[in-house]
Amino acid sequence: VIEEGGVKMKLTVIDTPGFGDQINNENCWEPIEKYINEQYEKFLKEEVNIARKKRIPDTRVHCCLYFISPTGHSLRPLDLEFMKHLSKVVNIIPVIAKADTMTLEEKTEFKQRVRKELEVNGIEFYPQKEFDEDLEDKTENDKIRQESMPFAVVGSDKEYQVNGKRVLGRKTPWGIIEVENLTHCEFALLRDFVIRTHLQDLKEVTHNIHYETYRAKRLNDNGGLPPMTVETEENHESNL
């Protein structure tokens, strides 16, 4: 739980070690999809309960940061497959990692290429076009979608002295890369986007769209009945 300016936030970070590490990575996104759906299921079960809690504990995944390798060429087949499957169940924000390996031109070219590939393959990353609520949202999000994303970031938890200030950065023999300097990388843009401007919207889209889609599918599969039926089956099981 972290606090800032009197506002408390319970932050959960879910890591997925081992993703894409095998020689055969077929379906390696399945455990991830399964986990996300399990959180929806948990929420659904609580929601349909007769005596349900006033504030349902929300363990649903509000945002998935997908790290793209800065090859400078294009997306990898695994990236495409993952995002195709997961963009339907969760908000995906593609991020280009370790961006200090690309020059400004390489960065611009790569981002353009990735954006085009995502578009050609019908992958809707967050913020999704179809969920823009009004013109104001649309203009703001269009700019982000078409120019800034995917954010090319550099991360660091070490501080160095630059021009009299202490900044987060990476030290190399040819200079210091400042993480929060917009001329160096887009970390600040990502941070502002996810935390300062769109945090609430990420939660709302998860709840109003992704979760509702899951819920509708579950109800349809059960013939329009809420998953209470599951309990009955189990009860019947024990009677046998």
Add this chain to the structure above:
Amino acid sequence: QQPAQFSNPETSGYVGFANLPNQVHRKSVKKGFEFTLMVVGESGLGKSTLINSLFLTDLYPERIIPGAAEKIERTVQIEASTVEIEERGVKLRLTVVDTPGYGDAINCRDCFKTIISYIDEQFERYLHDESGLNRRHIIDNRVHCCFYFISPFGHGLKLLDVEFMKAIHNKVNIVPVIAKADTLSLKERERLKKRILDEIEDHGIKIYHLPDAESDEDEDFKEQTRLLKASIPFCVVGSNQLIEAKGKKVRGRLYPWGVVEVENPEHNDFLKLRTMLITHMQDLQEVTQDLHYENFRSERLKRGGRKIEEEVVNKDQILLEKEAELRRMQEMIARMQAQMQMQMQSGEGDSSAVHGQHV
């Protein structure tokens, strides 16, 4: 050629065969040198840029980089480009064998079959030529050295790296190279190098070992060899772009935070890699001939011209796999049937919400 040009004829007992090395030198220079270098590594690690930087040429003038969707269908290709370069009258016929598609697929299980076949084919061809009647113009297309590119974005070797190197370390000289080294700080480099060396040792991977300097070499050369050996695997950055830095034009990469100079030993090991390749080109060829090729030849001749029963083994494997799949599907059907039965029964039962045992 008068002996007077090359020696001291006043020494009594001088025959003149001390001139032989010069004769060998002249003949080799006339004949020219051949070298085949294979580069292996996933896309986007800067292999082509590095090769172009090493040999100050452009081996890939009309290159089109495929998108991810196209890569899904592609298998590993072998692309050999030959270029004749000349420096101070010495001709080098350099063949660079590229392996596009390696490591790209979601399932990389069959990644290295194509590459191993290629290496074996060159050995096979040489063996065939060597055993033939007319041996005047045997062309040596055997792979003398393989630069294996390791990604700097991970924490060491990947499974694929280990498996591939183990599959070819008895066929070709492996020189591991850490690509795009400008993404690592000096400390991160040292850590990564050590980690990779440890993993290479743990897995019993045999990489190319530079021979120690002979005792009669001068100190400088001995020191240089020591430095080279200590720097493996080399962390390299490639570029053929000229950037203005500190008043001179250097080959490098321009970032908002500084310029990475390709030929600056404090920035990366490019110069070390180049030195190693040049001073050990001969040794790389010799080890290929004396070790890898001889291994291949003896294995091949022992087998007596028959292909190993690989095909039979594969068929058995395929059969086993199919049986396992069949079993899995049958289990799945049984489960689905059980579920359907329960759903039908629960439609008739009463709906008390007592928790039963989980199925």
